[in-house]
Amino acid sequence: MIQPNTVITGDSLTVLRSMDDESVDMVITDPPYGIDYQSGRKEKERRLAKIKNDKAPFIWWIYDAARVVKRGGGVLCFARWDVQQTFMDALRLAGLTVKSVIVWDKKAHGMGDLKGSFAPRYEVIIFAAKGRFELPGKRPDDLIACAKVGNQSLTHPNEKPVELLEQLIETTTTPDALILDPFAGSGSTLVAAAKTGRQYIGIEIDEHYSQLAATRAAEHQKGATA
Numbered sequence: 182m183i184q185p186n187t188v189i190t191g192d193s194l195t196v197l198r199s200m201d202d203e204s205v206d207m208v209i210t211d212p213p214y215g216i217d218y219q220s221g222r223k224e225k226e227r228r229l230a231k232i233k234n235d236k237a238p239f240i241w242w243i244y245d246a247a248r249v250v251k252r253g254g255g256v257l258c259f260a261r262w263d264v265q266q267t268f269m270d271a272l273r274l275a276g277l278t279v280k281s282v283i284v285w286d287k288k289a290h291g292m293g294d295l296k297g298s299f300a301p302r303y304e305v306i307i308f309a310a311k312g313r314f315e316l317p318g319k320r321p322d323d324l325i326a327c328a329k330v331g332n333q334s335l336t337h338p339n340e341k342p343v344e345l346l347e348q349l350i351e352t353t354t355t356p357d358a359l360i361l362d363p364f365a366g367s368g369s370t371l372v373a374a375a376k377t378g379r380q381y382i383g384i385e386i387d388e389h390y391s392q393l394a395a396t397r398a399a400e401h402q403k404g405a406t407a
């Protein structure tokens with residue numbers, strides 16, 4: 182059994198298999214989904230380097246995530262417009278019900294095809310429930326505006342804002358919840374869980390990011406000294 186408030190360095194496909202059925206309240210995660218892009222400038226900086234398993238939408242964890250989440254809980258999974266259908270299909274095949282697709286307005290656009298496409302300014306978060314899910318409080322909108330992490334502050338190429346994750350956690354879980362992020366990266370989900378008084382389990386394959394996630398999350402755990 183994995184103790185709460187732990188970050189495991191390892192492959193989530195293996196670690197998830199060792200976890201008990203119905204042992205976490207919510208899975209909140211940002212899996213690799215096929216960006217695999219890196220500019221020359223980024224290549225030189227580790228904090229902006231390529232991440233693992235990012236050639237295509239990485240869906241192979243979903244069956245076990247659906248197994249380890251409690252009935253009445255669910256999965257919140259980050260994705261992008263062109264891969265969201267793949268993730269939704271995999272979530273449904275794992276027995277979950279896709280209830281919402283939340284649009285995260287990043288308040289500033291990214292790059293993409295500068296001359297040939299609209300400037301990409303949003304990402305999506307798919308919300309899928311296991312059994313009957315009930316929101317613990319006020320019903321949130323399916324559009325959240327939250328500034329992305331600025332390039333200068335990034336500690337991971339795909340780092341998500343902690344404030345966005347705090348909103349997702351507070352609107353979908355109660356304070357006694359245990360939250361699992363099987364692709365923890367720099368640990369933003371775990372930090373948000375700790376800041377909102379929830380417990381967390383993180384899994385991250387890259388040792389550097391795993392340690393970063395553990396350190397960041399521990400700093401925000403209730404009772405941690407500054």
Ligand SMILES: C[S@@+](CC[C@H](N)C(=O)[O-])C[C@H]1O[C@@H](n2cnc3c(N)ncnc32)[C@H](O)[C@@H]1O
Binds near residue numbers: 340365367385
């Ligand atoms: C999109 S990033 C997550 C970023 C994170 N949300 C943050 O705010 O920093 C996905 C992470 O999954 C990790 N990863 C890729 N394949 C993995 C696997 N099989 N098991 C565990 N982690 C994996 C990568 O190293 C990367 O850090």
